[in-house]
Amino acid sequence: MNDEATRSDRTEGADSPTRRPAPGQKVLRHLRTGVPGLDAVLGGGLPEFSFNMLAGGPGAGKTTLAQQILFANATRERPALYFTVLGEPTVKMLRYQQQFSFFKPELVGNAVHYLNLSEEALAGDLSAVLGRLTSEVERLNPGIVVVDSFRTIQPSAGERASGISAPATFSAVGLEQFVQRLALHLTSWEVTSLLIGEYDEPEQRQPLFTIADGIVWLTQETHRNSVVRKLQAVKVRGQAQMPGLHTFRITTDGLQVFPRIPEQQADRRRTYPASAVRLSSGVPGLDAMLGGGIPVGDAVMVAGATGTGKSTFGMQFAAEGLRQGESVVVAVFEEYPEAYLARLRAHDIDPDALVAAGKLRVSYLRPLDLSVDETLADILSNVKETGATRVVIDSLTGFEIALAPTFREDFRESLYRLVGALTATGVTVFMTLEAVSTSDEVGFTGERVSFITDDIIVQRYVEVEGKLVKVVSIIKMRGSAHSTEFRKYQITDRGATIGDAITDIDGLLTGSPTRRSSAL
Template sequence: MNNKVYIQRLSTGVPGLDELLGGGIPEYSFNLLAGTPGSGKTTLAHQIMFSLAGPERRALFFTVLGEPPLKMLRYQQQFPFFDLAKLNQSVKFVNLAADLLEGDFERVLTRIADEVRDFAPSLVFVDSFRSVAQSARAMEQGGAGLQNFVQRLGMQMTSWLATTFLIGEYLAPEAESSPVFTVADGIIWMSQLIQRDTLLRKIQVVKMRGQAQSLGVHTFRICDTGVEIFPRAMIQEAAAATIASNVRLSMGVPELDTMLGGGLPAGYSMLLVGPSGSGKSVLATQFLSEGVRAGEAGVVAAFEKSPNQLLSRQLDVLIESGRVGVINTRTLDLSIDAVLADLVALIRQLDAKRVVIDSLSGFELALASSSRDDFRQSLYRMVAVLTAMGVTVLMTAELEDRYDQLSFSSYGNAFLADSIVMQRYVELDGQFKRVLSVVKVRASEHSKDICLYDIGNAGIEIGPVLSQFQGILTGRPGAPAA
């Protein structure tokens, strides 16, 4: 016989939040929305409340701020989730400022109890609960009185079958807040910080009893529609790389397909590196164009250049037809989690099979306020998530062409790619020539040749192997290489 108690999870209506919580807010739970001033706590609370409130689930919102509720509502009404028709029907606001000024926790608790009894809500919000905590220090009850108040409030709300949210401003988990943190069933921490010239908003589910929440710190933003959360992508365990001879994708350059051993294996990630002007974006364009010709939609994430600069006229028609989607990621205050979420959404919308990230240099710039380890970790997660979806990824990276050393990526990121194609410049007969080579294709044979190539009207055109020009390199026609 199964005697386990079933706890219903309420969908918050906030994009990304249910995923962080482990499926939603547990019904009848006692929760704390805490964080720094201006981090979006009240907006998040209103978004949850208006999403859940209705004739069968009414909400009561207590304010203990010095400012009247009308001032707060004036700004919250700008968001589309705010439903004026629900006011005083499914949603009621009550100001407790006068009761709190009397300095009597018992009176505040009695007022809350009376309002709850009269309105019979299923959802109760108290904003800002820190005002109560600060008042406790000026009262004779002090911290002991606050702890008693919190415990009694939590027990009463649970007995009234209400899901409760306490909203409070905290710079850090302070000693005075420990009673709240101890009693709460769930704790959601929100913060915002400045890194160089970028404002970053972060959210963390510190605690959620009875269910497995998503660990770690996640990015969110407050946009015209309200709070939008971007959960950090979790890397799924993948099977060992295998290649079927009939699952190779053409790069749009037949000679390069031959050098790769028959094309790029589907589901692989390719790193295309080279100096400025070597034709990385041109080859990326041919890769997408070939996919469209084969019936495969594509997506471009432009980290460095605008979409108009990145794409040739050849792809303009494809974009207009909807076969290639473009994400402009040049806004530097967006986190990589936000970019990845938009990228995954567009891939699913188009059922895209090919993705171009141009370029990792721009990607690194977008994370300029982060450390090198953050860059490597973000890149690793992005590639792992995309390839786990069965998407084939081509990433471009600009490297300074130094003739005295050979490197494949900044910060040693070459190991993240399944395949590497390098473009370089060489000096032949008093001219700079472009050369291309396949450095690696994981679990596959590939050409070891270094081939000359040029960029013509049709795109990348690969020429003969560089060894045929050894005589020119040494200054003696037909002579072997030094």
Template sequence: MIDKVKIQRLPTGVPGLDELLGGGIPEYSFNLLAGTPGSGKTTMAHQMMFSLAGPDRRALFFTVLGEPPLKMLRYQQQFPFFDISKVNQSIKFVNLAADLLDGDFDRVLARIADEVRDFSPSLVFVDSFRSVVQSAQGMDRGAAGLQHFVQQLGMQMTSWLATTFLIGEYLAPEAESSPVFTVADGIIWMSQLVHRDALVRKIQVVKMRGQAQSLGVHTFRISDSGVEIFPRAVLRAAVTEVSIAGHQRLSMGVPELDRMMGGGVPAGYSLLLVGPSGSGKSVLATQFLAEGVSKGEAGVIAAFEKSPNQLLSHHLNELIENGHVGVINTRTLDLSIDEILHDLVAMIERMQAKRVVIDSLSGFELALAPSFRDDFRESLYRMVAVLTAMGVTVLMTAELEDRYEMLRFSSYGNAFLADAIIMQRYVELEGQLKRVISVIKVRASDHSKEIRFFDITAAGLVVGEPATQYAGMLTGRPVAAAAPASAPD
């Protein structure tokens, strides 16, 4: 039996891209890096080239009718991946503009062949290949000549053991009939979309022969460090094998509330804490994290309504400064769920955190780019599923409107996401607003059905007496009748 040919996969050096490709770029493959103008194709090509190029793997970068090499390099060298010591050593730039102006594909192919033969590269980039296509449309040989050129180029690069990238501007992958789409072993599509006042960049692996790529459209960002891709959150089969030990409970940091929940929140659960503004949701979330730290469990907080230096209390800030609680930077707007989840998972794994707080879901939604808000519930479901499958216990806060005439258990219809729900409310007694708390559900566990008064003190949230003696409290109607001489605080 003949052994299978093993294809080496080259790491691209672009964060998140290898995961999309199924492990990296197949060596000696013929790839098309395409997309809309300004979507970051050239930047990602340079990021891959500088990451892969070295003394034993040299790279040739051909420019056609796009930017002149000097202008292109002026901007690309602003990124940290740019290594000037590799230019003219392991990386060489060649301008083919003069060769293509004559309209002779054979001459262009011969020039490429000469450069490849002289430099012996392992990587070849042609930018912008779209210029070749546009030139073909105005020539007598037209599409037939272009197809011959593409086939010859692909055959020669493969015979020279070169991994090739053709970079070009296209409007949509399915709208093009260019022969390069058929000949290419891999097609990576990049685009940018303006939705309202936000710019969202997306990437898709349309085709990658010989390996299973990640399906769907993913978001990416071009920062001062270059291109970073955030693969869509997908619950993998291996992750779903993590089981939730129902007998293991985590304390909320409030002993009486733990008793109401049947011994605390089960480890690996998602807990939704709902209530109106000022009812103490963030205070309880802080106690939840602090209780974990007291037992040697690191925590992570994504605070969407406050900057890191405004985080609620001196106690929480102290936990953060001491490195017991990590903070996700959420001050940048126009994020995607996958970008936030990427940062959360990275910090959870780095800190070995067991508790995560998302404060709050309404602030979370506002931090997203407008184009992601339509799928907020679906994306949030995927995020919670991934985090809880890691064995992390997630506490999410959500604000409810202050309405006496309406009793709701969650905002945005998100109650289905939670394994447990705690509700905080205001009630009116003898001209004063009092706070009450109740446990709405704890999945697969018995819990108290009581409504209890609570106060927020210097020590945190303290649960007091039951409120069952007050008629009308369950409906949220103002109560002024038959109150005892001293109502609980």
């Protein structure tokens, strides 16, 4: 009944892990979901011939998710069936679903079939509903079947409480038996099926969930004025799914899932020793303070007050990499990419040519409901596409503000995961941080973050003879000797340049510096 050649182009998704079966063991085939990030969360894709439930509240994205999976797998040889029960009419649903880029109107009617079961459901006959489902599956021999929404055929809470019976209502026991029989039919036909249901999280213990091979739960969380969508693979039989909640976003392309950083980076652990290779910072005089430059693969933080030149240091680091023929990715949170590219020209860089050549990518991440995982996915995608060896994040302060409030509460943990995931790929990360402290303790959101980075460069204003002077110092470098001096530096339209060490003044950190008597 099933053609292996037909199935070969829609199984074993690109995210599927390589597994060697034991002798006599049959490895599960996987359907590509067509949803970026979801195959990884499911542990390799949607198991073929599995019986799955997409659950969640209204507006969570269940129907869009099902449609995206459907269009990713439907073929003329093995079409897809989409049954609507008592939800929105087919015409209305198609009117909105066809706005997504994954929707292919040429497939409707030959590879994708929409069938409405409202008449059978309104008659109150579960056997008729099941019979219609069965006959259509036998007639069209589909590869994937969606029932949206099977839960609409059960009695409402008010009807159950009052004892009122109506043609379109069924007992809970009847619905459970219906789903069991439906699951038995679909799995015996070797059909991959998706049942969509409106459920709240406390209802996860219902017996119906024990029948399913896979359960994907979609939620929306509201925090202040921000709404964050999350997805959980509650259950996937026969394979190890990623645990936890994963954020996702719905755009004109459909759903995109952003797997949690620790899980998606499990195979990217940093196993290599600290590199002896150094990268030039691009700031004249700074490499000498750093003991010869920045070790490859380090995470560097430049912290300072407003106007001290943090972004300038970051831009010179990026420009130096481009001059050396490296690829660079810059994530900006406080200015538009066009403005950043314009300032690069002052460093003898032709940004337009480098962008066209795929050597430079400037990513603008400024919406106010970002998640850390979404940010990482964007940066990693750009790193992979460009082969970047340097990443600049400007700035962590803007990054925190751009996050949805629910993610700001654990920003230190999120930053730790983000930096760890990036450096695990071998790139060198250069970050800027707005810091108002004038002491040697670098703080952020009230918590120390020094352990997150390998190298910390601090910029300060000090008063010398009634004038503000910019000074820079290196307060941390893991596994490397570095300068302990305070050095003056200047910023011009050509960038920053490190000057002489301050040797004749004491108390720079106290706010009341004094000149040494021996120098007078």
